[in-house]
Amino acid sequence: MLKSNSQTSRIIGQYSRGQDGPLLIAIGGIHGNEPAGVLGIERILELLCIEPTYNPSFIYNGTFVGLRGNLAALKAKKRYIDTDMNRLFKIDHIAALRRDMSQARSEDRELIELLDTIDDLMCSIQHSRVIFLDIHTTTAHGGIFSIPQDNSESVTLGLNLHAPVIQGMNTGLAGTTMHYFTKQNFGPFTNGVCFEAGQHDDAESVDNAVSAIVNCMRSIGAVAARHAEQKHDDRLLEYSKQLPTLCNLLYTHHIKPQDSFVMNPDFVNFQPVTEGDLLAQDKHGEVRAPMSGFMLMPLYQAQGEDGFFIIESLEGY
Ligand SMILES: [Zn+2]
Known part of the structure; x- marks a missing residue:
């Protein structure tokens, strides 16, 4: 089953073959000048759609959903319209917005829409656990990396993406997706990791995002290791072979x-x-x-x- 939506909708697409398993929510474009995550998610959905044709034994456990983070900023090709959306994921701020949206900025509206969409997905899709993969890119060149949450499962997930893992970033920042999509807020069967796929405008960043999503699917048991192509491992290992782990x-x-x-x-x-x-x-x-x-x-x-x-x-x- 593949649901694909128009270029500007919150949900990029959704894939399941009716098997039980984890709900993997990949988010691209929390920053509007970082389209590689969205493009990578679009390509993954295309690959999933044709995979059973080439590989009749292909099994997908659970559900994959791709979301756009900041629709207005993606359209404007800017990091943000009014304020950085990836500093707004704060419990108090979200509660205040849910009481009163009269002063809401563009990113406040995006935030609430995104969270409402995620709530709907988590209610409507049966899942054993939920994993958030938030995909970004950087202004500088020189490598891919992941930013885990402050727990060992998330670090393991980051290491399984086969890119350097940077611990401690959550203490240097506040209100990011990694602060919010946590066990504390979404229950014990929740995990999340942020993946930095390369430089904003580098076409290879899209390939890196695709490989990270495949590696994530394998790490959480959504696809069997034999169905995850070796090239995705090779790609990210090659990309980060000179970098610390x-x-x-x-x-x-x-x-x-x-x-x-x-x-x-x-x-x-x-x-x-x-x-x-x-x-x-x-x-x-x-x-x-x-x-x-x-x-x-x-x-x-x-x-x-x-x-x-x-x-x-x-x-x-
Ligand atoms: Zn970003």
Whole structure:
């Protein structure tokens, strides 16, 4: 069964073969200038649709649903319209919006619509557990990675995507999907991971998103390992072979628009930096690395609340 919807609908598509199993909810385009997740989900739905033709023994356990995060921003091809949607997933904020939408911004409306859609899906689709896969891309080049929730199952899921896992990002941020789609809010059989599929405009980011979704399906038992093509493993392993496997967040450089923050050019994800290296400029002057480590998500776009992150590789991985 494949339900495909028009280009601007919240639900990209839904796939099931009537078998019991997990509900995998993949979300693309929480940031509107990051279409790779949406395109990857669209391609996965096409592949699932034709798979039984080529592979009659193909079994899919449970249900896969793909959702668009921020419809208005996707249409505008901007990170956001009024405010960053991936900082709004806060229990108090959502409760306030549910009481009164009169002051709601564009992203507040998107947030409530998305959550209502997810509530409807969870009520209407039988599932043994629910897994949220939130797919993003970065302004910088240089590697893919996943951001797990603060629990070991989520870290394992991230490692099973076969991309570097960055722990501790949830302490450097607030109100992200990974803070909200949790066991505390959705019950004990809930798990989630965020996947960064590459650079915003790189066509390979779509392929990376497809491979991450396939690896996720295999990790949660939605598809048997023999039905998940080796090329998806190979692709992400090759992409990240020079990168550390498990990392920890050391530092977040928060910025405000009035800081006039400008990242120095040509930094890439996972680039080694040494304490004191010149990284950026702002209204106070030079911004230097406060410690040694690896650069992550240097900001090369006008919109954003974080200039860069510094991470360390955890030994033993
Ligand atoms: Zn994003």
